[in-house]
Amino acid sequence: MLNSNPPFAEEIRRFFYEQFSEEGEAIALAGSQALGYATSRSDIDLVLLIKPSSGLSQSDMSFLTQLISGRRTEILILTPGTIEERFARTKAEKYNNLGYSDRRFIERISTAIPIVGEQRWNAILTSFDRDTYVAQMLRDNLTLASKSFDDLVGLYVDGDYINAVDAVRFLLQVELEALLCTFGDTGDRRRWLLRRAGLIKDLDPKVTSGFTEYNFNMINNKFSTNFEWIENAMRFHQYIQCQILIKKYHADIGNLICSDYNTHSSAFITPSLLFLDCVNETWYVKTAKESRVIDETSSFILMICHLGQNINNIAYYFSLISPALATSSDTIKFLSSRIDQLVDLGLLTKNAS
Known part of the structure; x- marks a missing residue:
């Protein structure tokens, strides 16, 4: 979440024109200052985009340390080609198996806020x-x-x-x-x-x-x-997991389901140690006892039953993700049968509290 009002913008702009007006193409604010969670003592992180023909090009991928507004300022020097090559390579690899260096580089550059040379900076980032x-x-x-x-x-x-x-x-x-x-x-x-x-x-x-x-x-x-x-704590884990999975697979109803966090509902509830996973469109559930493959219907029931849900609530949520599943007697009958199966497997219990 980029800072819409970047700090030290005037100081950085003045510093660029005083020090790098001939050799620089752009300068951007990076790190916690750009992202908005810096503390009152945080350093300033900058990225300086230099002309390939400049003498500073020999310092590509190196750092300078300066003081701006009395704060330690770390400046990463980069040529456009360095950014373009690294972004093109990691994009071609679909960002799989990123090492620490690549991850840090992507985060630093992609979230930086250009202070000078915004058009040039944005053009470099088109490959990301x-x-x-x-x-x-x-x-x-x-x-x-x-x-x-x-x-x-x-x-x-x-x-x-x-x-x-x-x-x-x-x-x-x-x-x-x-x-x-x-x-x-x-x-x-x-x-x-x-x-x-x-x-x-x-x-x-x-x-x-x-x-x-x-x-x-x-x-x-x-x-x-x-x-x-x-x-x-593991009940809270399931609450976070519900939010992640609902946002990933059923984003339109996420807020409705996850806003009712309550571990004390007298309804069907999952074991405290339960983990849901979807790999290559196959759903898995893991507990303290075993792991097993389940279908999407069961995964959705378990996803929302970390809260404790009665059959009517479950049927209602199903009608939201699939309008064809109206809360009819047939739907209730189908879900009741599936809940019974999950109870037999030890994946749901009736919460008596």
Whole structure:
């Protein structure tokens, strides 16, 4: 989420014309200052686009350090060809298996705000496919979340609850990264997660409050045992996962379903340790006991039943994603049969609270 009113713009503009008017083509503000989550002590990050014929071209891909407005300022020097080549290569690879260097480069350049030479800067970035990049970053985060869930389950089953707590927190961080991707934020600085989340006006406030509770607060703040904390934290994990999957596969009804976060509904509810995954259009569900393939209907039921839903609510949500599925007696009968199957598999229980 780029800062619509970039700080230090006048100072940067003056600095460019005083120092690089002959050799530079453009200069852009990058990093936390451009993205809007800088602190009062954050450095200034700049990207200087230089003419290939300039003497500075020998310093391509190197950094200068200066002071602007009394702040340490790091300036990355780049020629247009360097950006174009790297963007073309990573685009051709569809942003798969990006290394740390490529990821940092893409984030720094693609989110920078041009202060001088905006037209030239934007022309250089035409080879960057942001939609494909965001989709791949979402897939990467979901893949990491799936692997992290497996690690967590192993610790949980072994009774190693102390390390399981750490695994839960890592899972929540990865899933918040994934959720931010659905809003277009692919930032690579995990330590700024909460500040980044705070900039997204359409993000459910329960996400930030829940993340604060389970990622930062002391366990004994509300819970008497690590086991109890894990059970509740994993219910919050399912809440985040629901938002991600609904936004990815059923974006038009996401806000309606995810706005009703409530673990105490007297209705059908999933186990606390449950993970949904879709790989190559095949849906999987993982629990503390097993993994199995399911269909899209079952995945949707499990997606929304982390909240606790009665049969009428489930039928209503189905009618939203498929108008042909009116909340008729036939629909209720079909869903009741499917819920019974999920109950028999241990994927749903009747929440008596």
